[in-house]
Amino acid sequence: MATPDAPLLRALRGDRPERQPVWFMRQAGRSLPEYRELRVGTRMLDACLTPDLAAEITLQPIRRHSVDAAIFFSDIVVPLRLAGVAVEIEPGRGPVFADPVRTAADVERVTSIDPADVAGAAEPIRDAVRLVTAELGDGVPLIGFAGAPFTLAAYLVEGGPSKEHLRARGMMYADPTSWHRLAGWLAEVSRAFLQAQIDAGAQAVQLFDSWAGSLSRATFLEHVAPHSRAALEGVEVPRIHFGVGTGPFLADMRLGGIADAVGVDWRMPLDEAAAIVGPDTTLQGNIDPALLGAPWPVLAAHIDDILAHGRAARAHVLNLGHGVPPDTDPAVLTRIVAHAHGEAE
Numbered sequence: 001m002a003t004p005d006a007p008l009l010r011a012l013r014g015d016r017p018e019r020q021p022v023w024f025m026r027q028a029g030r031s032l033p034e035y036r037e038l039r040v041g042t043r044m045l046d047a048c049l050t051p052d053l054a055a056e057i058t059l060q061p062i063r064r065h066s067v068d069a070a071i072f073f074s075d076i077v078v079p080l081r082l083a084g085v086a087v088e089i090e091p092g093r094g095p096v097f098a099d100p101v102r103t104a105a106d107v108e109r110v111t112s113i114d115p116a117d118v119a120g121a122a123e124p125i126r127d128a129v130r131l132v133t134a135e136l137g138d139g140v141p142l143i144g145f146a147g148a149p150f151t152l153a154a155y156l157v158e159g160g161p162s163k164e165h166l167r168a169r170g171m172m173y174a175d176p177t178s179w180h181r182l183a184g185w186l187a188e189v190s191r192a193f194l195q196a197q198i199d200a201g202a203q204a205v206q207l208f209d210s211w212a213g214s215l216s217r218a219t220f221l222e223h224v225a226p227h228s229r230a231a232l233e234g235v236e237v238p239r240i241h242f243g244v245g246t247g248p249f250l251a252d253m254r255l256g257g258i259a260d261a262v263g264v265d266w267r268m269p270l271d272e273a274a275a276i277v278g279p280d281t282t283l284q285g286n287i288d289p290a291l292l293g294a295p296w297p298v299l300a301a302h303i304d305d306i307l308a309h310g311r312a313a314r315a316h317v318l319n320l321g322h323g324v325p326p327d328t329d330p331a332v333l334t335r336i337v338a339h340a341h342g343e344a345e
């Protein structure tokens with residue numbers, strides 16, 4: 001287990017450690033040739049449920065980039081698989097559900113599964129996390145994660161990836177009772193997944209509400225925020241809440257102060273974000289993934305700009321505004337880490 005003075009943990013508590021903490025969403029994955037090699041012949045969700053494989057993939061970016069945090073290799077739909085829901089991840093597409101949850105009867109069917117089943121079936125998750133934290137030692141903390149209820153519903157209700165999540169957003173208004181029942185159940189499922197990771201040694205967590213940007217502020221507040229809050233309620237390690245395109249309700253992403261840090265995408269400068277979230281929240285972000293292929297001087301200037309604007313926040317964790325694109329040159333990520341740490345590149 002990392003010591004409490006690990007730069008990431010200090011920044012999440014609101015300190016400004018000498019070493020600028022940096023990690024990347026989707027650092028464990030397809031941008032790494034050693035990942036692609038290890039994954040040959042194994043389906044994504046099978047890899048997630050094979051402890052030594054999941055642990056090894058989690059550790060690959062630590063060895064390569066010297067990032068300040070590991071993010072557990074898994075997926076937001078893993079707890080649904082553990083609950084017995086039929087889901088696969090199709091390469092190049094994303095999560096696909098055999099039986100989309102669209103009607104009141106569908107919601108009744110899926111929510112009759114006891115969320116405690118997730119905790120019971122999560123032994124491969126706990127095993128993988130234990131392997132990771134043993135290997136990481138006292139220097140680098142492991143971040144556990146889960147999907148926020150809305151982003152999970154955006155897949156579960158549609159049955160697969162969608163652009164505007166019309167069916168999930170539609171259910172909120174066509175049948176609010178079913179919506180709240182489904183979102184409440186998803187919050188419990190994600191909460192159980194987080195707890196399994198924390199019990200085995202994860203020292204911080206991130207809730208991914210990647211698609212929250214498709215919501216209006218009013219809809220976020222009424223139909224989504226209470227459930228996201230429930231997913232993080234009672235979690236005893238620092239909590240990061242992330243979404244893309246959440247500028248119109250960034251202050252509300254604090255979930256009433258329960259989030260220690262809020263993720264910001266590339267659309268809003270961090271000084272503006274800091275003024276919105278106030279003095280009690282750490283910011284995480286917000287390198288534009290589109291700049292990862294730019295000439296180094298352009299990218300370096302972008303990062304320096306972000307670090308400068310990040311000084312307006314109480315503390316700052318450098319990251320991308322969204323995940324690492326699969327075609328990213330991993331050497332660029334290594335160089336960003338060295339640059340942020342003030343080392344010769």
Ligand code: CP3
Pocket residue numbers: 024025026027028029030039044071072073074075076077089090091092093094095145151208210323
């Ligand atoms: O490195 C890390 O960040 C840790 C692992 C991680 C994965 N998924 C691995 C993964 C994390 C934190 C996630 C979360 C996740 N999964 C989110 C939220 C984060 C985000 O990007 O907004 C979402 C929306 C999903 C659902 C999902 N799973 C999608 C959209 C995809 C991509 C489909 C594709 O192939 O383009 C996946 C698959 C997935 N999850 C991969 C990885 C490494 C790719 C699987 C492969 O190698 O084929």
